[in-house]
């Protein structure tokens with residue numbers, strides 16, 4: 001398909017080329033966007049060279065279609081305009097950075113790339129025949145015009161335009177609002193989509209620094225590993241299994257991952273998916289640069305088979321005594337009821353993850369979270385499916401210091417050491433610690449009050465743990481006595 005064209009026909013055209021990209025339509029959101037750019041670099045030469053030179057840029061058509069090229073140029077020029085607006089105006093509103101900026105009608109901007117100057121302008125023309133487009137029909141024809149000196153023709157085609165497209169694409173991705181998709185109760189499709197604005201960042205995560213660094217490096221490596229995956233003949237996807245007790249930050253880590261990579265999240269509620277066919281349809285609809293998240297995979301479906309059922313029976317008694325597990329018993333019961341209505345099978349999920357789906361999309365991450373890693377079928381989490389297994393664990397001293405820094409802006413305090421020692425003795429989650437050190441009132445609660453509150457909570461938990469251990473010992477003694485193992 002011929003993408004870009006212009007026409008030849010002037011004695012002056014030997015000096016300058018005017019390159020035009022027509023856009024027959026604009027998405028409606030662009031009309032809502034705020035236009036505040038005013039260029040000081042007005043370039044009038046373009047008007048002298050209205051007859052054009054024919055250039056066909058077929059070499060780009062494999063990489064960009066017309067709309068992508070248009071969007072990339074718009075983003076590139078938008079960022080350029082905002083940088084200039086910022087340098088000209090000391091009161092430039094930082095918040096406006098996230099707004100969509102574009103050249104105003106018939107406005108021009110100069111660009112300088114490796115010492116070569118070019119002039120872009122955005123032109124709106126009225127046409128008699130309505131332009132029919134996917135978005136809307138209109139009598140307006142819009143296009144970008146690029147003017148440059150004839151001697152730079154090769155440089156512009158080979159170097160400058162590829163640079164503009166790549167930069168523009170990167171800017172589009174950076175400015176893109178991330179989305180969180182969920183599948184509805186009927187499981188049919190991704191019927192809920194909201195802007196994803198979770199504030200979690202890697203720097204805020206409370207976990208051992210070495211582990212955090214390892215995850216960060218793994219994600220950054222993955223993001224840049226397109227060619228490597230192509231070279232080894234594997235789809236560009238990666239699986240992460242996050243496991244650990246409730247409240248240790250599994251969901252928070254997923255949010256930090258999405259923020260780091262600029263990915264959308266598809267939060268897949270497997271219990272709402274009726275069968276493998278529905279699952280396939282949902283997965284096919286997911287886009288590249290996304291995280292497909294299946295939370296509490298152990299509760300989602302009967303993915304574990306006979307082996308786990310037996311184990312579950314053995315564990316049920318123990319669970320009754322564990323307050324942490326009891327807390328989630330109600331939720332699990334509800335999910336158990338729901339999952340009976342679903343025919344999605346382990347093999348259905350695995351076949352699809354490994355199969356065609358992974359080959360038809362790029363840059364995707366699959367995350368499973370679970371509180372009970374031991375209940376999962378090894379096939380589900382083997383390397384190649386879940387490439388990285390990450391344990392999120394109880395809050396120890398290092399993680400506590402991170403929380404104190406985030407929540408209280410404290411790097412040190414005389415109570416730190418005492419709290420650190422208590423955290424090494426008892427198992428409390430980062431969520432418990434966060435809950436206790438969160439100031440109730442920013443005006444009246446001091447950081448020290450918060451630390452004291454945490455200290456009291458930890459002391460209480462320590463006593464409870466001791467009491468529980470004593471009770472268990474007595475119970476064990478009683479059972480042995482009853483069975484005659486020991487005599488009274």
Ligand SMILES: Nc1ncnc2c1ncn2[C@@H]1O[C@H](COP(=O)(O)OP(=O)(O)OP(=O)(O)O)[C@@H](O)[C@H]1O
Pocket residue numbers: 204205206207244245246247248249250251252253371392430431432434
């Ligand atoms: N490692 C952590 N770093 C920072 N904050 C944490 C961490 N773990 C928990 N939190 C805090 O506790 C809250 C609950 O954590 P989160 O929902 O991520 O835990 P989870 O492991 O996903 O729990 P569940 O298994 O119940 O879904 C979060 O909103 C966050 O504020």
